[in-house]
Amino acid sequence: MRSSLIVSSVHGTYCARIGGTNPDRNCASCCILDAGAGRRDGRHVKTPALPPPVFSPMPSFIVLMLAICAVWLPALRLTRLSVPPWMPLLLLAVTMGWLDGQLKAVAVLGIVVLGTLAWGSTHALHAWQRRCLLMLALLLALLMALHRWPGFINTLVVPPTHITADARPFMLYANFDKGVAGLLLLALLAPRCHAWREWQGALRLTLLPGLVTIALVMGLGWLIGLISPNLKWPGFTPPFLAINLLLTVVAEEAFFRGVLQHRLQQAWQGLRGGAVLALILSAVLFGAAHLGGGLAYAALATVAGAGYGWVFQRTGRIEAAIVLHFALNAVHFIGFTYPALA
Numbered sequence: 001m002r003s004s005l006i007v008s009s010v011h012g013t014y015c016a017r018i019g020g021t022n023p024d025r026n027c028a029s030c031c032i033l034d035a036g037a038g039r040r041d042g043r044h045v046k047t048p049a050l051p052p053p054v055f056s057p058m059p060s061f062i063v064l065m066l067a068i069c070a071v072w073l074p075a076l077r078l079t080r081l082s083v084p085p086w087m088p089l090l091l092l093a094v095t096m097g098w099l100d101g102q103l104k105a106v107a108v109l110g111i112v113v114l115g116t117l118a119w120g121s122t123h124a125l126h127a128w129q130r131r132c133l134l135m136l137a138l139l140l141a142l143l144m145a146l147h148r149w150p151g152f153i154n155t156l157v158v159p160p161t162h163i164t165a166d167a168r169p170f171m172l173y174a175n176f177d178k179g180v181a182g183l184l185l186l187a188l189l190a191p192r193c194h195a196w197r198e199w200q201g202a203l204r205l206t207l208l209p210g211l212v213t214i215a216l217v218m219g220l221g222w223l224i225g226l227i228s229p230n231l232k233w234p235g236f237t238p239p240f241l242a243i244n245l246l247l248t249v250v251a252e253e254a255f256f257r258g259v260l261q262h263r264l265q266q267a268w269q270g271l272r273g274g275a276v277l278a279l280i281l282s283a284v285l286f287g288a289a290h291l292g293g294g295l296a297y298a299a300l301a302t303v304a305g306a307g308y309g310w311v312f313q314r315t316g317r318i319e320a321a322i323v324l325h326f327a328l329n330a331v332h333f334i335g336f337t338y339p340a341l342a
Contacts, residue, residue, distance in 0.1 A: 058155050060097035061174045065246045067093055068179065071187045086187055090180070102176060107151030111180055114140045118188040137189075138259060144181040145251055152177040157243065158236055166228075168342045172236075174243050182251025190258025190318040202315040203323065209314065210324040213307025214331055217300060224296055227336040241330060249325045253308065256286045258318040261309055279309040304328060 067089035075082040094111060097103035117137035124130045143149045158172035186192070193199045221227045234240075261282035268274025287302030304325075311320040332338060 058100055058102055060093050060100060060102050061155055061176060063089055063093035063096060064179050068183050068246045068250055102153045104151035110149045115184050118184050141181040141185055141255060144177040147177055149177060163234055163338050164230055166342055167337050168340050170339055172240060175247055178251045179247035182254045185254035185259055186250055190254050191262060191316055193317050193319050202317045202320045205314045206311045206320040206324055209310050214328050217304045217328060221300055226340050230337045231335055244329055245326045249322055253318055253321045253325055256282050257308055257312040257321040275313055279313055283309050
């Protein structure tokens with residue numbers, strides 16, 4: 001009899017399938033397990049860690065990651081025209097993806113439509129038009145992040161493996177759809193730092209609540225038996241961290257904090273406690289996005305989301321939430337069982 005187990009962690013989502021034969025290559029996750037690895041007659045069997053995989057992403061994904069980094073670079077001055085550096089890099093990444101078969105026509109169409117909606121949500125003449133365009137942009141970005149918009153062929157980076165013998169199996173994809181959605185939301189809608197002084201202020205205000213959030217989330221995870229301390233540095237750690245930061249964390253923070261929480265704060269600024277309500281709602285929705293892993297995982301993700309929302313509210317800058325989210329993921333990956341205890 002076939003059954004499936006889908007689990008979401010606070011860093012993103014991973015999927016373990018028991019009894020099947022074809023893993024979902026476009027699962028909304030960083031890891032996807034095929035069939036009965038680690039199972040025998042309904043009981044879990046610990047399997048040895050596999051050799052470290054080789055990181056061989058498509059060039060289009062590398063250019064996309066560079067485009068995300070370029071969001072913080074100053075605009076290029078071309079006579080009377082000012083062009084943000086991320087735009088030509090995104091155009092190059094999409095062109096390369098089209099040529100190497102990673103993107104189909106419908107995927108390119110989705111990228112163009114999302115960019116148009118996001119731009120229109122801040123430039124339309126009337127408030128009702130801006131609100132409608134924003135809701136459509138968020139819906140399309142969500143479809144891309146959940147791999148529900150067709151035409152994207154995402155790249156397998158780490159095949160099924162156990163990082164440690166006591167861990168659940170893990171698989172990593174570089175997801176162009178989620179990455180490009182995050183880029184467009186980050187570049188066109190999220191409040192960002194524009195000078196080094198702003199970066200310094202944001203990081204200073206993030207330090208203490210960030211340490212509290214990491215200690216609380218990791219401590220709760222250990223207490224309820226989801227993870228345990230396990231210091232390690234697998235061979236694919238650098239590419240994992242790069243993909244996690246640029247294709248996962250940026251997208252999630254741009255959506256939940258940079259757009260959702262930010263716009264709710266603006267809408268409720270005249271309401272007593274409106275900023276707190278915006279923080280709580282964005283954290284609860286972030287946790288709800290992890291319900292596939294069960295109530296414990298969703299609750300832990302909600303706590304983490306509240307921490308990310310806390311530093312975003314303190315600083316008013318998306319970089320604070322991105323730095324904290326990535327730091328928590330890195331601590332989880334390097335210092336604890338990853339993705340979770342089997």
